[in-house]
Amino acid sequence: MPKFYFEDFSPGWKAAFGPRRITREEMIEFASQFDPQPMHLDEEAAAKTMLGGLGASGWHTCAFVMRMIADGFLLDAASMGAPGIDEVKWMRPVRPGDSLTVRGSVLSTRRSQSKPDRGFVTLHWEVFNQRGEMVMTLTCPQMLLRRNAGATA
C-alpha cells in the first residue's frame, strides 16, 4: 500500500534526498548510449569544449535525479505517472565523482476536473553538488491518486 497520496502534498511540502555520488564510469556509459557528444564522453576532447572537462549529459543528470526522487518518496506514493516536464535548467557541469543532493518543494496542486480519483502536484527540484553549487533545477507535474479514491470516486 502506498504511504503518500495526492492529499499529502501542498505548497509548503519540502523534501531533501542524497547525497549520492555520480561516477566517471556511469557518465561515460550513459553518454555512449544516449548522448555521445565529446564533452560527455572523453576527457581530452571535453577539455577543449565549453565545459572545460568531462561533464555528465544533462539527460543523465535528469535520470540520476529521477532515481533519487523515486527512492526518496515516489516509490512510496500512489503515483500515476507524469504528463511531462515543465522545465529543466542546467546551470553548472556535473563532474565525475560529484555528490548530488536534491531539494524538493511543492509549487501547486490541483484536483483533476475530469477524473475525481486523482490530482496533479507540481514539484520543483533543486540539485546541488558537494560544494553547495546549484547544478540543475527541474519542475515536473506529478499525477497521484487521491486517498480512498475507490470509495469516493
Add this chain to the structure above:
Amino acid sequence: MPKFYFEDFSPGWKAAFGPRRITREEMIEFASQFDPQPMHLDEEAAAKTMLGGLGASGWHTCAFVMRMIADGFLLDAASMGAPGIDEVKWMRPVRPGDSLTVRGSVLSTRRSQSKPDRGFVTLHWEVFNQRGEMVMTLTCPQMLLRRNAGATA
C-alpha cells in the same frame, strides 16, 4: 570540422530521423537503473497501472530521442550544449518494440547578446510511433557557434 553552425538554422528548418526500434530489454534496463516504477519494469505489475502494460520511462524516451537527434545532426553541428529543456509532454505510452520517428523544426533563433561568437536555436521535436501516433513532444534550446566565429568575434 562541424557541418552546421548557428546560421544554418532558421524558422522553416525541418528534419526527420528514424525510425528506430526500442526494445523491451533496454526499457527494463533503463527503468531498473533510473526509474524503477512498476509500470516501466514488470509486465504483470504494469498491466494494473494506468499504462495498462509495460511502457518506457518518459526519461528513457527522452534519452532515446536525444540519441536520434545526436546521430541525426547534432554530432555534425558546432554544438556548445544546451542550457536546459523548455518543455516535454508525454502523450502516449511507448511500448516494447515500438519504432520511433522524430520530426524537428526550428521555433526561433537569437544571437547571444553577451557573446558574439554564438547563438541560441530553439528546436521543437515531435516523436511518433509506427502507427503515426504522437507519443512525445520536446522543446529545447540549443547553443551553437556562429560560422567563422573566431574570425569575427
